[in-house]
Amino acid sequence: MPRSETSLFPPFGVTVDLVVLTVREHALSALTIRRGEPPFQGAWALPGGFVREGEGLEAAAARELAEETGLDRLPVHLEQLATFGDPGRDPRMRVVSVAYLVLAPDLPAPRPGGDAAGARWSSVGELLGDGGRLAFDHARILEDGVERARSKIEYSSLAAAFCPEEFTVGELRRVYESVWGVALDPRNFHRKVTGTPDFLVPTGGTTTRQGGRPAQLFRRGSAEKLNPPMLRPEA
Amino acid sequence: MPRSETSLFPPFGVTVDLVVLTVREHALSALTIRRGEPPFQGAWALPGGFVREGEGLEAAAARELAEETGLDRLPVHLEQLATFGDPGRDPRMRVVSVAYLVLAPDLPAPRPGGDAAGARWSSVGELLGDGGRLAFDHARILEDGVERARSKIEYSSLAAAFCPEEFTVGELRRVYESVWGVALDPRNFHRKVTGTPDFLVPTGGTTTRQGGRPAQLFRRGSAEKLNPPMLRPEA
DNA sequence: CCAAAAGTGTTCAATGTACACCCATGA
DNA sequence: TCATGGGTGTACATTGAACACTTTTGG
Known part of the structure; x- marks a missing residue:
């Protein structure tokens, strides 16, 4: 709830990041993209991107999902997960990221869209294990998404x-x-x-x-x- | 997860809003402040304010809580609730607000801090009923906080x-x-x-x-x- | 003594758990 | 025929719901 203050408000970049989960070959798996640009060039990351001017947060998440999967009307569940805004989580500038959780049936092979250099499904065990090296704080975001999914199917x-x-x-x-x-x-x-x-x-x-x-x-x-x-x- | 794009990223204001709940006189109650400045001057609203440069989101929430209650080391529970970022939710500019939920024991009377013109506890029944007129989308935020509290004490x-x-x-x-x-x-x-x-x-x-x-x-x-x-x- | 709130025991119904058993298909 | 997964029945233990009953204070 903003109130005017003596100093100007500091400007933030706002992004959405997507934890897209599915079950493939008896393993809970997440969609990742390979970054085509620095920072973390070549590393795997969660799909996502900047929220546009005049665009709602959930609309931005749905747009990014469609761009990354190449599919438009998906039979998926989409809900807000949490927001991550530690200073320094993005080396370039102050960015607050609103993470969304998507649960989807086993989809056709992802088609990298936008500026990603590749896209694939990986089991969350691999992504979060020793070998996994996700960009930014995406391992933490993925963990939270997996935990949410695990507990939510209970009830x-x-x-x-x-x-x-x-x-x-x-x-x-x-x-x-x-x-x-x-x-x-x-x-x-x-x-x-x-x-x-x-x-x-x-x-x-x-x-x-x-x-x-x-x-x-x-x-x-x-x-x-x-x-x-x-x-x-x-x- | 930001990626460079041809256009510059649009700048957002980022705030934290607090749903501070307690139980007073057998009624679930929330802390509200009276706005001292437009927009919604004179209306009741949830406490909150801008996140500062270099300040983490949860740190901003804790700071605002201390400012509004006048207490420093509170025996309270604080957790992130959800993020609200509809375009137009603040008439002045594009603002994304990260809402936090605070559960507290019955506290001494709140001491209005910062730029608030007043502070008080009100039962959530009144705040969300017909008479309630919270500023911005704060009724919606309060509803979500109450629902979270109601379901979370179950388990x-x-x-x-x-x-x-x-x-x-x-x-x-x-x-x-x-x-x-x-x-x-x-x-x-x-x-x-x-x-x-x-x-x-x-x-x-x-x-x-x-x-x-x-x-x-x-x-x-x-x-x-x-x-x-x-x-x-x-x- | 009485009212009020704390705390215990007991009974019954509903639900989870374990597992024996049968069913309908493809190879 | 056999292996495989689908589906039903049933006995037992655990848990929640309802409520009778005793305990310990203040007025």
Whole structure:
């Protein structure tokens, strides 16, 4: 809430950074781009960019997402994550970055857009492990995004955002197992999700794409909260 | 994550706004200040102000809090809430505001500091009801802060941040009842909080300040998460 | 004595957990 | 036929909900 002060307000650059998560090959993965320019030239970073004049924060995040993935109407979840503004987090100038969290189904290979020299999915384990060297404070931002996703699928129906439009109970369970890194009992999981009203809507179809007995296909239901929550084993 | 672009980045003002909550007279209340200058001169608003050059966001929030309350070392909880940056949210210029949530015990009467013309506590019911007319988009920010507080005391030990250093189980229960606006069973509540390991640490003392049989005094324990969570009646 | 708040015990229902078991497909 | 994943039934332990009851103060 600004109030006029004797000195002029200091000007800041404002950017949005995106933590775009998906589940690929049984691993929680994040979208990264290779920086084409200094600082951190050649390093991997989260996608993002400056907020434009007259542009809202969420609109800026959606625009950057479309630019980086090359897709326009994505079936994704987008929410604000947190804001990072330590002095010195960008060596060039004072920049405040509003981070957004995006949960997406396994997407086609990313098409680098804008001024990025490359784009790829990497498992968050690699990105945050010893080998990972993300530019700026992006490791910290990614950590926060992963933690948010891990805790939020406990008590919301958000895990379905990682699944394609139609999915099976087993596929949804593998999302939980990948994000949490644990094994869940398939039978109790099935009862839990099918027993929660308005969580899953059967489409009538079935599939055998996972092998074994044909599984029913579902769409996301209208329920947004999962009550009682899915319990995460201690791991 | 900034990248150089052909056009210069647009400069933004960056502020912090504070949602300072406490429980007074059985009502969840927020700290507001009366604006001494336009725009919204004379209107009530959340405390806040510009982030200074070279100052971190959380540091700016802590500074503003100290300035507005006149107290320095407060036994409070402070966490980032969300960031609001719609174009036009401030009529003078483009401003992005990082909101912080503060939970405090019932404090001495606020001392207006800085350029505020007054400061007071008001129940959030009044502030957000028909009569409430907060400046800027502060009603929206306050709503988000209240919702965060309401949901967070479910699964964390944060409710104790509303209590003085030493408190009774009954006082803690009244915090939950005030924040949620429901009645809880005193007996089951007692069992729940005293049965959660490291949530409450008995100090050995007792008090009769609430009348009736003397109650044990406790301090906050080291546990930060409440598992299983406190269940909020549907209300 | 009575009112008020603290604290304990007990019972019942709901829910999670573990696991035996059957089903329907592809190879 | 067998392996694989889908799906149901059931017994047991844990937890929350409701509430009767005792304890210890102040007025």
